[in-house]
Amino acid sequence: MVPLKRRRKDGGAAPIAGVQERAPVNRFPGVEIFLLERRMGSSRRAFLTQLARRKGFRVQDTLGDSVTHLVSESNSGDEVWEWLDRQTGGQMPGSLSLLDISWFTDSMETGRPVEILDRHRLQDALEVLAENAEFSESEGRGLAFRKAGSVLRSLPFAVSRMEDLRGVPCLGEHSRKIIQEILEDGVSGEVEGVLRSERYRAMKALTGVFGVGVKTADRWAREGLRTPGDLLTSGHRLSREQEAGVRYYEDLNCPVTRAEADAIGEIVKEAVHSILPGARVTLTGGFRRGKEAGHDVDLLITHPEEGKEEGLLGKLTSWLDSQGVLLYQRVSEGSGGRGRESGPMDHFHRSFSILKLGEQPGAQPGASSADQTQEAAAPRGQGGAQGRGWRAVRVDLVICPYSQYAYALLGWTGSQQFERDLRRFASQERDMSLNSHGLYQREQNRYLPAASEEEIFTHLGLEFIPPPQRNA
Ligand code: UTP
Ligand code: MN
8 A cells, every 4th residue: 555655745646445546647748737616615626636537647746846737626816816816926937828627627527638729829819919009009809809818818717719719708809819819820910010010129128117198109109219228328318207117227127025015115204194184095906906017116105084185286295305215206286176078087185216226135036146247237227126225116196085985095005997997887887977076967967976895886786896806
């Protein structure tokens, strides 16, 4: 029995009575399965594990780096993503495929791993086309590709044939054509062409500069500029914002981790509380939705006594400046109004800023003295975070009156797509107009007050949707 025991320990199955145990060979190199226990249950998981191992599949008990196929049952795509995010701290191994149980059962029936399509590849392809459309100011087309991508992301199964997509909403003709190409040939000629094109590359690099929009990037790209470095040598006049964008280019294009976002939150809280005790600072945006990384830190600031928040932003940014923390800011004056007529933009007193985040325990992985040479070698004005002990972080500081706090919180938590969908629902289904300031009931010609997000959902006749489920 000794060999059997050992076998079981390194991944072999326990014997079933009457069934001859086979050696735990991996008949399919490059395929290592992990079965997600969530919703599947432990006994079914044990049964399926045993089944697969008997057929020569390698099944791992824990989610290690070698796992290539994660199989789940009765979970939505988003649920699996959230679970994975928590397990891996956002560091998802690039080679991992997320698969529905149907891939597993098909493979068991066939006796070999049936072909799958890495859903990432489809999403990435659509994302590239969305960006490319936006680079030519075709917002509508861009949005269509983004919707298609987000629909694929939430499918609870892997796509292997076009028939899998029958009846799936939000997939336009063009998106379907791209998906089909990738399903059949492994790549899409159109997407590859975009990725190779000089224009796309230049637009990608130039719009990656904080303060540079599509129009400006387009003008520069036509003049032959290709990289942020070209901006420094070309003698172009840059706005203060763009100058900061070029100076902190690498930092601002390096994702902000949750630990960094929390650290920024603490710095701002401390400042706010020293200026105005009782004020509230809330981390919103993607981090409130549970994301592990983001492009900026969104902080919403209010005070339970309405009116006390007035004048706070100026004092706060002066305080941050005096501490050497404020690297850049542009203040947008609040109009005070609700801005019902002016579309999705809100009217809060707000600072688009870049803050300096010093070395925080756990917030700066990978910084080592060896990187310092790299920084010294980098072109002037393009230093990265590595090795210098601090990094630049984009931060939005938003001040809101307490009576609008619930609406501001809902509006700033996102995602952007979720907000769009919710606003369209309010308008089309409820004849109401929703934005970050309030909810306006058109027929009654009045604003509906709300003290919490829950109350807003109630006004809309919807069940409360918690932030982690607003990633759509
Ligand atoms: P972000 O652009 O910060 O997105 O806006 P995010 O979801 O946090 O993702 P990353 O990780 O930073 O990229 C957060 C929310 O704030 C709203 C957006 O609509 C989004 O829902 N927002 C943003 C506004 O309401 N007004 C703005 O001027 C900017
Ligand atoms: Mn954000």
